[in-house]
Amino acid sequence: MGDARLDALQQRLGYRFAEVRLLSRAVTHRSAGADHNERLEFLGDAVLSTAVSSMLYERFGDSDEGDLTRVRAHLVREESLHRVALVLGLPEVLRLSDGEARGGGAQRASILADALEAVIGATFLDGGFDQAQALVRRLFGEVIATTDIDSWSKDAKTELQEWLQARKLPVPAYRIAATRGQAHAQTFEVECAVAALGLTEQGEGRSRRAAEQEAARRMLEGLKASDRPGGPLRS
Amino acid sequence: MGDARLDALQQRLGYRFAEVRLLSRAVTHRSAGADHNERLEFLGDAVLSTAVSSMLYERFGDSDEGDLTRVRAHLVREESLHRVALVLGLPEVLRLSDGEARGGGAQRASILADALEAVIGATFLDGGFDQAQALVRRLFGEVIATTDIDSWSKDAKTELQEWLQARKLPVPAYRIAATRGQAHAQTFEVECAVAALGLTEQGEGRSRRAAEQEAARRMLEGLKASDRPGGPLRS
Structure with a gap:
């Protein structure tokens, strides 16, 4: 992949990788080779959940566990991640097999959501939890700030x-x-x-x-x- | 609760709280009062998952996402948490209503597992992710070190x-x-x-x-x- 596109992605993320190879792996779908993003997605899924939980815990100091859990589930579901991945321009940097690419894989919600999680996992590995948390804050801060938790109950x-x-x-x-x-x-x-x-x-x-x-x-x-x-x- | 018991718990945890009130809340079941542990449990559940994911990611460098996910689910399920909670002596420090206590609540797997998650969430709030990760490493390190991932695939x-x-x-x-x-x-x-x-x-x-x-x-x-x-x- 051209470094230029990864450079631009790092700018949009607001985070510069010490080990760019991790970011490159994060945007590599399993169809594109052995060094793909599934393990990073495993990690990123949990990191994202923790970062979002921590933001919800702070913001909604009076809400009970049930409401927090429902809002968290909503924020980390595929549709929501897909939207954030589009804003980040992940379709342009995604690495897919030719077949997947021709089949429109770069626009598939599940592929984009997984790649976003992998990017968060890569940030965690590269910079530690606080950097990953800061990234999640940049990506999800506005939607959390405007969330009306009452609508969830x-x-x-x-x-x-x-x-x-x-x-x-x-x-x-x-x-x-x-x-x-x-x-x-x-x-x-x-x-x-x-x-x-x-x-x-x-x-x-x-x-x-x-x-x-x-x-x-x-x-x-x-x-x-x-x-x-x-x-x-x-x- | 007597500070002595919380002191002893902090020793077993290998972590001393800046704000002991958080630990006290973490061991307070909802039956025992309004300042109970459910919100901490919400947070701790995610923190535990991230900490365990990160350890599994390191230890099993060749395993695929599916195997890692299965092992993680096994490690954080109620039965496994219950066992760790017993080793930590949580039944002795748990705060329950009289009714719950008489009904054997301090030995109930779900109550103990929830309290353990809450303790991990409290550690995260008090000391940050790295302290919580270090705690999870002390609590789960040995079981992860001896896990045979092949039996999971x-x-x-x-x-x-x-x-x-x-x-x-x-x-x-x-x-x-x-x-x-x-x-x-x-x-x-x-x-x-x-x-x-x-x-x-x-x-x-x-x-x-x-x-x-x-x-x-x-x-x-x-x-x-x-x-x-x-x-x-x-x-």
Whole structure:
């Protein structure tokens, strides 16, 4: 690969490699040769998760583990990584076999997401965790800064209601089953009941709303798991 | 909590906290109060995964991503963490509600595994990634040093079948228990059943085959663990 393209990529990353060979490997798809990026991706996947977790932990000091986990899963999913990889211009530097390249591999979301993880893994190996964290901050800082974490605990109740309505079933009922702790730091236990199916689920959270969401989420998971051909909710 | 117990824990960890309050929080189960360890566990889970990934990456320079991923999953699963937590003496320092304590919570694998992750997260917050990595190295170094990665790349289904046949037992049955996600990015949950022994295990993977392998691997581990002189499978 031309050094010029790797130079430009390092500028966009805001990080200059001591060992450029690591970056070169990070953008090499397995179709392009033995020295490919899969091991770096293994590493980068974990490094990215830690760096994002640390940013979310700082930014959302009041959010519970469940919400943080959902937002993290969203930020590191393939679609999100694909978008960041495009902004970084990874398609231009990706090394693919001729066959993969002709098949449009340089635009494939999974290939680009993997390469982005590999670049993060390479940065970790080359410069240590703090450099990798700084890179992730440059790449994901804005999206994390503008994340509305509340929208992540909205989903389940709405989704459950829609799921039930689509099956002509009445809406679920929520009630507080218990509260624990002192006034300023309470934990709520909420029960979600779908009477028509004789089902109840519990959820816990730092607010009533969070607990309801958790209960709704569990109910949804259970319903979806049972809603397969031959499952108890199909006849 | 008596400072003496936290002092002793810091000695066993080989790390002294600048902010001991973080360690105290890390060993506080949610049943014991609002200042509990769940957010630290969120962070520690990722930090542990990165630290272990980095050690595996170094130690197994020739292994492919699939083998590394399987070994990592094994090392950070609840059972493995539970064992490390016991060695660290976490049951003695754990803070639980009276009810949880009476119910044997201090010996529950999930509670101990979560607390261990929280301790790793607290170390990361207090001392940075390198201190957390050093801690994980002390806790997991030996088990990683003695890991035989080849046993992880063997075809588990084949090995399980051979194991059962050598004992004149019928072959296992596999069935898909659930699928999740959209068509192009599904996760499969497969159940492996050895009817003759009344045992089932679950496995998850991005393909049916990968999920079957995972289920077979767990079944094998369980069988091998039980197959000692005096164990339930010997008579």
